[in-house]
Amino acid sequence: MALVKYGGGIIQASGSIAGTTHARNRFGNYIRARTKPVNPNSLQQGHVRTSLSFLTMAWASVLTPAERIAWATYANAIAMKNRLGESIYLTGFNHFIRSNVEYYRHKLLYVKAGPTTLALPEKDVAFACTGSVASQRISVAFTEGAPWAIEVGAQMFVYMGTPRQITRNFFNGPWKCAGAITGVANPGVQSPTDLVAPMTLILGQLVTCYARIWRIDGRISEPFTSTFTVTA
Numbered sequence: 001m002a003l004v005k006y007g008g009g010i011i012q013a014s015g016s017i018a019g020t021t022h023a024r025n026r027f028g029n030y031i032r033a034r035t036k037p038v039n040p041n042s043l044q045q046g047h048v049r050t051s052l053s054f055l056t057m058a059w060a061s062v063l064t065p066a067e068r069i070a071w072a073t074y075a076n077a078i079a080m081k082n083r084l085g086e087s088i089y090l091t092g093f094n095h096f097i098r099s100n101v102e103y104y105r106h107k108l109l110y111v112k113a114g115p116t117t118l119a120l121p122e123k124d125v126a127f128a129c130t131g132s133v134a135s136q137r138i139s140v141a142f143t144e145g146a147p148w149a150i151e152v153g154a155q156m157f158v159y160m161g162t163p164r165q166i167t168r169n170f171f172n173g174p175w176k177c178a179g180a181i182t183g184v185a186n187p188g189v190q191s192p193t194d195l196v197a198p199m200t201l202i203l204g205q206l207v208t209c210y211a212r213i214w215r216i217d218g219r220i221s222e223p224f225t226s227t228f229t230v231t232a
Contacts, residue, residue: 003015003082003083003084005084012024012084014082014083014084015083016034019033019034020032020033020034021033021034021035047105048101048105050105051100051101051104051105052097052101054104055096055097055100055101055104055110056097058110058112059093059096059097062112063096063112064112067112067113067114068092068093068096068114069092069114070092070113070114070115070116071092071093071095071096071114072091072092072114073092073114073118074092074095074114074115074118075089075090075091075092075094075095076089077118077119078090078095078118078119078120092114095114096114096218098220099111099115099214099218099219099220100218102155102157102212102214102220103155103214103220106155106157106180111216111217111218113217113218114218115215115217115218115219116217117217117219119219120219120220120221120222121147121148121213121214121215121219121220121221122147122213122221123213123221123222123224124142124143124146124148124156124211124213124224125143126141126142126143126191127140127141127142127211127224127225127226128140128141128226128228129141129158129207129209129226129228130228130231131197131201131207131228131230131231132201132230132231132232133201133202133203133230133231133232134232135194136196136197136200136201137194137195137196137197138158138160138178138194138195138196138197138201138207138209139192139193139194140156140158140181140191140192140193140194140195140209140211141191141192142156142181142191142192142193143191144187144188144189144190144191145187145188146188147215148183148213148214148215149183149184149188149189149191150183150184150185150186150187150188151183151215151216152183152184152185152216153182153183153216154182154183154213154214154215154216155180155181155182155183155213155214156180156181156211156212156213156214157177157179157180157211157212157214158177158178158179158180158181158195158209158210158211159175159176159177159178159209159210159211160175160176160177160178160197160198160199160207160209161173161174161175161207161208161209161210162174162199163199163200163201163202163205163206163207163230164205164206164207165205165206166204166205166206166229168206171206171208175210176198176199177198178195178196178197178198178209179195179196181193181195201230202230203230203231203232204229204230205229205230206227206228206229206230207227207228207229207230208225208226208227209225209226209227209228210223210224210225210226211223211224211225211226212224
């Protein structure tokens with residue numbers, strides 16, 4: 001589905017209409033022919049689909065009316081951005097799925113009760129990744145003592161993008177999960193923490209990683225990124 005913004009004509013559009021895709025990059029708006037996405041039916045895709053199916057069933061038949069109302073209250077307090085950069089409000093169901101799908105597909109429990117803290121977890125401004133050919137590991141730096149890092153069971157989910165040539169600045173996937181860093185009791189998990197790279201690190205190429213912070217009350221942050229050049 002495409003989002004279109006009308007003025008004296010169409011002044012902004014994002015998404016696909018029939019065989020045409022509307023999008024925007026740093027040079028402005030553009031239109032291209034729509035391509036059919038490849039479906040490799042990977043193990044990771046299977047986990048996501050299974051998680052979505054289970055959580056959809058849980059929303060309808062496991063959660064109590066009070067729990068669904070709590071998620072709706074949380075949703076009404078959280079402003080999100082759509083593809084046109086406009087503020088929108090998702091439904092309680094949307095936030096239940098968004099908050100739990102990452103956690104559940106890592107074979108962990110899901111949170112039924114809606115969060116009572118009506119704010120997304122903050123992004124970690126100290127998030128920075130490095131990686132080397134020799135170790136084939138990603139070193140993830142973050143803020144020690146951050147609320148999630150000292151919360152037992154909280155997670156920082158880290159994803160790695162495909163290594164690319166240094167001349168290519170724009171990148172938006174594909175991604176593979178590098179793992180999760182779990183919060184522990186005070187003084188908290190130590191920074192940096194190493195994760196095994198899910199794709200081969202290639203000398204001199206650029207790699208972009210992104211992370212999300214998940215709190216034990218079910219809240220999950222917006223993604224935040226770090227880009228590094230692979231060293232020897």
